[in-house]
Amino acid sequence: MRNSVFNMNVFKERRELLKQKMKPQTGLIVAAHPEYVRNNDVEHAYRPDSNMVYLCGFEEPESVFLFRPGHDQETILFVREKDPFRETWDGFRYGVDGAKEEFKVDATYSIEDFHRVCPGLLSDLEGVYINLFSNHWFDSIFEQVYMAVDGLRGRTNKGKLEIKDSRTIIGEMRLFKSQEEISWMRHACEISSEAHIELMKACKPGMNERSLHGLFLYQIMARGSAREGYGSIVAGGDGATTLHYVFNDQPLKEGEMVLIDAGAEYRYMSSDITRTFPVSGKFSEAQKRVYQAVLDLQKELIEMVAPGMDRSKLQNRCVEGLVDIMIAEKLLKGSASEIIESRSYAQFYPHGVGHWLGMDVHDAGAIEVNGEPRPFEPGIILTIEPGLYVSRKSEGVPEELKGLGIRIEDNILVTSTGHENMTVVAPKEVEELENLVGVNYKD
Ligand code: GLY
Ligand code: MN
Ligand code: MN
DSSP states (O other), X not given: OOOOSSOHHHHHHXXXXXXXXXXXXXXXXXXXXXXOEEETTEEOOOOOOXXXXXXXXXXXXXXXXXXXXXXXXXXXXXXXXXXXXXXXXXXXXXXXHHHHHXXXXXXXXXXXXXXXXXXXXXXXXXEEEEXXXXXHHHHHHHHXXXXXXXXXXXXXXXXXXXXXXXXXHHHHHXXXXXXXXXXXXXXXXXXXXXXXXXXXXXXXXXXXXXXXXXXXXXXXXXXXXXXXSSOOEEEEGGGGGSTTOOOOOSBOOTTOEEEEEEOEXXXXXXXXXXXXXXXXXXXXHHHHHHHHHHHHHHHHHHHHOSTTOBHHHHHHHHHHHHHXXXXXXXXXXXXXXXXXXXXXXGGTOOSOSOOBOSSXXXXXXXXXXXXXXXXXXXXXXXXXXXEEEEOTTOXXXXXXXXXXXXXXXXXXEEOSSSEEETTTTSOOSHHHHHHHTTXXXXX
16 A cells, blocks of 8 residues: 555645636546556656646556536546556556545546446536647547547537636646645755755766766655656756757766756656856856856846746846847847847747746746736746857857857746745855865865
């Protein structure tokens, strides 16, 4: 037997809120994805679907949660059956009875019966909120259900079951973090920041990027994290100019910078921190100049975060600030307004100023409301992450800047009076970095 780490009242409260957002006579389905083969008989490490965990806490693959407000059986889980043989190999499964008891739902069924049982549970509804086309396994079993619902309704005067997008209403809820979620995120941010410090201390020329990645995993897991929130990026030198560099397999070189974008997941809340520092612990003049300029801009952007601010204004200021740096550093010629108009800055800054952060690193929730940028409100968490990237292949740029990739990323909670930087513990000042990097090797 395994016990969920969650208090089931959390899900009950979330579902009560969800109820208020659903149209009358509708249901909502979320599905976990199956396990995916990595090679031969080895599967990728399983990370449950965020919406599934958000609404009922169930963490096993091949499961479906159905929510039908106003019905006797309001909460229903379809789960894998117990299987002593598979459990000998892969470990515990709740099974139909265990899931009902532990997750406090009204009914549970075997997932094998989904296509037989689910049509009857949907047939009297006007519509169902669902997320299609992101989970092939679920799409194929739902297709059968949808056709069977049609068959059942054919004998009545009901039209087709309306399919509605579940991501919109769940996203609207997930965007606003509860006090408990904020406390989990704060923990994710703290342990990630501490891990970044350990990586700074352990970094030295000649070390492979992979060693720092491994050390990050060790540092967060030793502090209670289940896993990294996304594939960590450990990119030395020119590798840092690839935004989501995945290889993490090169030796770190004296004279170059290393960019580490890595965050721990804790209770399904993911932090997302980037720090960039010199491999040897000493900035060159050019590195220091550009780094300090990006850092000053990042701090200015963080200061702007408050209720009423929006992502679009931050993005505009971020572009303006980075374009000024590009002009000062002779990366681009011409006036700031021409560069912004033509978007020629995008060759050195091709991404956004930040994104919502939560259970998914690029978290749920609309960035626009009624066609307008969404004003920030307390309880929203976002990243602020300006960056400047000069690939080795860039032409017509100062030689000293080639192969320089800098991103500085913090996780910011919007509060009623302004904001809280949840990753403030991770050092980013030039002097702090110079004092910390490689300290494990100093007497
Ligand atoms: N770690 C991915 C990002 O910063 O968006
Ligand atoms: Mn990010
Ligand atoms: Mn990141």
